[in-house]
Amino acid sequence: MLAGKRPFLELRSAALQAIRAFFLDDDFIEIQTPLRTPAPAPEPHIDAVPADGWFLSTSPELYMKRLLASGYERIFQMAPAFRKGERGRLHHPEFIMLEWYRLESDYHALMKDCHNLLRHVCAAIDRCANLHYNNRPLRVDTDWQHYSVREAFLRFAGWDPAASHEPDRFDVDLVDKVEPQLGFPQPCILYDYPIYQAALARSKPNDPTVAERFELYWAGIELANGFSELVDAREQRRRFLQSMEQRRCAGHPVYPLPERFLKSLEFLPPCAGVALGVDRLIMLLSGADHLDHVVAFPPELA
Amino acid sequence: MGAVLTASDLRKGLKLEIDGEPYLVVDFEFSKPGKGQALYRCRLKNMITGAQFDRTYRSGDKFNAADLEEQSMEFLYKDGSRYTFMNTSSYEQIELLEEHVGDAINYLTENLVVDMLLFQGRPIGISLPNFVELKVVQADPGIKGDTAAGATKPVTLETGFVIQVPLFIEEGELLKVDTRSGSYVERVK
Numbered sequence: 001m002l003a004g005k006r007p008f009l010e011l012r013s014a015a016l017q018a019i020r021a022f023f024l025d026d027d028f029i030e031i032q033t034p035l036r037t038p039a040p041a042p043e044p045h046i047d048a049v050p051a052d053g054w055f056l057s058t059s060p061e062l063y064m065k066r067l068l069a070s071g072y073e074r075i076f077q078m079a080p081a082f083r084k085g086e087r088g089r090l091h092h093p094e095f096i097m098l099e100w101y102r103l104e105s106d107y108h109a110l111m112k113d114c115h116n117l118l119r120h121v122c123a124a125i126d127r128c129a130n131l132h133y134n135n136r137p138l139r140v141d142t143d144w145q146h147y148s149v150r151e152a153f154l155r156f157a158g159w160d161p162a163a164s165h166e167p168d169r170f171d172v173d174l175v176d177k178v179e180p181q182l183g184f185p186q187p188c189i190l191y192d193y194p195i196y197q198a199a200l201a202r203s204k205p206n207d208p209t210v211a212e213r214f215e216l217y218w219a220g221i222e223l224a225n226g227f228s229e230l231v232d233a234r235e236q237r238r239r240f241l242q243s244m245e246q247r248r249c250a251g252h253p254v255y256p257l258p259e260r261f262l263k264s265l266e267f268l269p270p271c272a273g274v275a276l277g278v279d280r281l282i283m284l285l286s287g288a289d290h291l292d293h294v295v296a297f298p299p300e301l302a
Numbered sequence: 303m304g305a306v307l308t309a310s311d312l313r314k315g316l317k318l319e320i321d322g323e324p325y326l327v328v329d330f331e332f333s334k335p336g337k338g339q340a341l342y343r344c345r346l347k348n349m350i351t352g353a354q355f356d357r358t359y360r361s362g363d364k365f366n367a368a369d370l371e372e373q374s375m376e377f378l379y380k381d382g383s384r385y386t387f388m389n390t391s392s393y394e395q396i397e398l399l400e401e402h403v404g405d406a407i408n409y410l411t412e413n414l415v416v417d418m419l420l421f422q423g424r425p426i427g428i429s430l431p432n433f434v435e436l437k438v439v440q441a442d443p444g445i446k447g448d449t450a451a452g453a454t455k456p457v458t459l460e461t462g463f464v465i466q467v468p469l470f471i472e473e474g475e476l477l478k479v480d481t482r483s484g485s486y487v488e489r490v491k
Contacts, residue, residue, distance in 0.1 A: 043337060044337075044339075045334070045337065045338060045339045045340065045361075046337075085310050085340070085361075086332070086334060086340070087332055088331060088332030088333065088334075089331065089332075090333070091332055091333075091334060167338075167339075168339075168360070170338070171335055171338035171339050171341060172341065172358065174335045174336075174338065175333050175335050175338075175341055179335065197336070197337055197338070198337065199337065215336055222335065222336060225336055225337070250361075250362055251362065
């Protein structure tokens with residue numbers, strides 16, 4: 001069983017080195033932040049694993065932004081993130097998340113980073129040619145698809161999610177109708193999400209109904225999520241309180257407000273950040289169709 | 303009523319109750335888009351009718367586990383189209399119509415012990431042992447000189463079930479039969 005995983009684990013090792021080299025070459029600093037936190041970001045649908053009175057990190061986002069607020073211009077991190085109850089073909093309750101941030105940038109710069117990063121990793125591990133997923137060919141070196149969320153929904157689901165606030169319908173149609181169409185054969189950037197789908201993103205200056213958030217899809221699989229960061233401390237507090245209320249109403253545990261993070265926001269210049277699921281990328285690059293194939297020990301065998 | 307379950311309990315093989323009927327989760331996929339909510343997509347199979355349909359649950363949805371119980375039952379006798387079984391621990395007897403016994407009628411002989419599945423106390427299915435022994439009640443003699451490897455002929459078993467067997471099998475012999483495939487395994491010496 002474990003012996004059979006060697007090709008996947010070798011590919012993982014090579015991909016991790018390639019990712020590091022990509023950022024270090026661009027003058028990023030590799031950061032490590034605590035895996036335990038007293039106050040995870042209050043996302044409506046992300047549950048944290050309790051750990052001795054605190055919580056395991058659901059994402060290093062808040063720590064990374066505190067560093068940005070202190071003047072670190074380019075930082076990245078690859079670390080485990082933990083999310084309670086997430087288990088499926090594309091979900092592990094513990095997974096490796098790559099996050100990177102650029103000061104004085106917006107989400108356009110990060111889309112470009114995604115493009116360059118994927119090309120770099122594919123080249124470094126010699127996987128540019130003959131990539132396949134479920135017998136469909138994949139390509140990384142041609143022009144990528146770009147759809148605004150509005151365009152994609154109008155085209156594949158037949159309605160405009162920015163014009164009507166329907167979070168439930170949004171989630172179901174995204175999974176059933178939109179995602180399966182994205183990222184064949186080349187990766188796809190889906191951008192400008194309805195404001196109610198982006199708790200920590202800046203709203204678009206000329207269109208307050210959408211946020212400057214994007215996701216990277218490849219082969220119908222969500223690989224990365226990034227945005228122009230919200231740097232307005234008051235607005236962020238208001239959205240956090242709203243998320244907490246949403247969690248309380250849905251019967252989910254409510255976490256303490258991340259006050260140190262909110263304090264740091266008062267000093268945060270414009271910036272942008274993105275998180276990418278490393279295990280999913282390795283899955284696509286190795287042609288596997290299940291996350292279990294590309295980690296040494298899936299949750300049930302840990 | 304079965305235990306109350308939530309969407310996060312869903313997985314392949316789970317049995318739940320919908321509109322008063324038992325369903326088996328035959329396929330299951332967890333999905334969670336971006337910052338969105340978790341969706342638990344299931345293919346459900348009605349355990350009585352076999353009908354299948356798809357349903358998506360969200361976190362927070364609640365439902366009842368199907369109130370299912372498996373009991374060990376001994377087959378006693380058949381009277382017309384009625385089959386009588388006895389619970390091996392309570393000695394309580396239960397009568398089933400042939401249509402509810404299903405394919406199991408091919409393998410039921412007196413005193414055979416089976417597992418009976420009950421939903422809210424009503425029998426809905428019978429699981430047989432993987433192998434049973436049945437006597438041949440009618441067999442034509444093998445055609446002399448036909449030695450082709452794998453050649454078979456039909457014989458009738460004591461339950462009325464007809465199966466294909468090797469040519470050397472004769473009337474009165476006891477056979478081991480696989481109940482999953484309905485096929486001959488070997489002669490019981």
